[in-house]
Every structure is written in structure tokens, then in C-alpha cells.
Amino acid sequence: MNKSQLQVEAIHNGTVIDHIPAGQGIKILQLFGLVQTQEKITVGLNLPSKALGAKDIIKVENTRLSATQANQLALFAPQATVNLIEDFEVVEKLQLHLPEKVEGVFSCPNSNCISHNEPVTSKFRVRAVDGQVRFRCRYCEKSFHRDMMAV
Known part of the structure; x- marks a missing residue:
């Protein structure tokens, strides 16, 4: 060493x-x-x-x-x-594999998303775009970069 x-x-x-x-x-x-x-x-x-x-x-x-x-x-x-x-x-x-969806882990970064005002579990589709992980909210349908996602 x-x-x-x-x-x-x-x-x-x-x-x-x-x-x-x-x-x-x-x-x-x-x-x-x-x-x-x-x-x-x-x-x-x-x-x-x-x-x-x-x-x-x-x-x-x-x-x-x-x-x-x-x-x-x-x-x-x-x-x-x-x-x-x-x-x-x-x-x-x-072995790591990018999941297709994530539920109940993150809050939607869109403050106008219905998931903030209703008793629903957050749900996102996950995909890789040009090597970057993107999340698409099931409710507001907006797409977010992983750096915008809060735990």
C-alpha cells in the first residue's frame, strides 16, 4: 500500500x-x-x-x-x-438494472401536481435518455432529471 x-x-x-x-x-x-x-x-x-x-x-x-x-x-x-x-x-x-417504474419513493417536483393534494402514492416511469435517467410522473405527465427528484 x-x-x-x-x-x-x-x-x-x-x-x-x-x-x-x-x-x-x-x-x-x-x-x-x-x-x-x-x-x-x-x-x-x-x-x-x-x-x-x-x-x-x-x-x-x-x-x-x-x-x-x-x-x-x-x-x-x-x-x-x-x-x-x-x-x-x-x-x-x-447486477443493477434500471427499474421501469418507481412508486412511493419520490415526491413529484411539480408543485401543481395532484399528487401533492390527494392521498395517492407517487408513481413515475423511468427511462434513460442519452445516458441520463429521467422520471415521468404518472399524474402530471411532466418529465424530470434525476437531480430534481427529492427523497
């Missing part, structure tokens, strides 16, 4: 989310409610990466992401890798 690298403690059991685009790690922590857990979490922000230039990484002890959660992760970090850890070893790598 050279002097410019920092050693991060390995986790015994849990999930490691690596290759998150720099700046998206905090959104992912919020999206999955990881900050509310009592488990140990290690977060690295703006770490050097040969592939991305800079990346974020999240390690969560005693928590396993499901395939559905991993696919929701693809909304903000389509190139991320999700490794499930048992006894300090990677036992499974989850």
Missing part, C-alpha cells in the same frame, strides 16, 4: 456499494434510510477512482440490499457495484 492510500476497515457481514458517482453517496444514504439504522456505516466521499475520476463508497454492516433495492440504486448510480459480504468475503455481486 502506498502512502497516499487510506485503509478502510473491512466489514464482517453486510453490503458494500462501490463506484458510486461522486456526490451521489449522500442521496443513496437518504434513499435507503441507512442513516436511521443502528448499524455501523462507513462512507467515503470523493475518493480517487481510475474509472470515474472520483467516486463515493458506502459500507453497511449487517444490512443486505435486495435485488429491488439494488435496482433502485441504479437510478442514481447505474455503474455502481453492490457486493454482499459474509465472513469478510464477497458472496454475491448484485
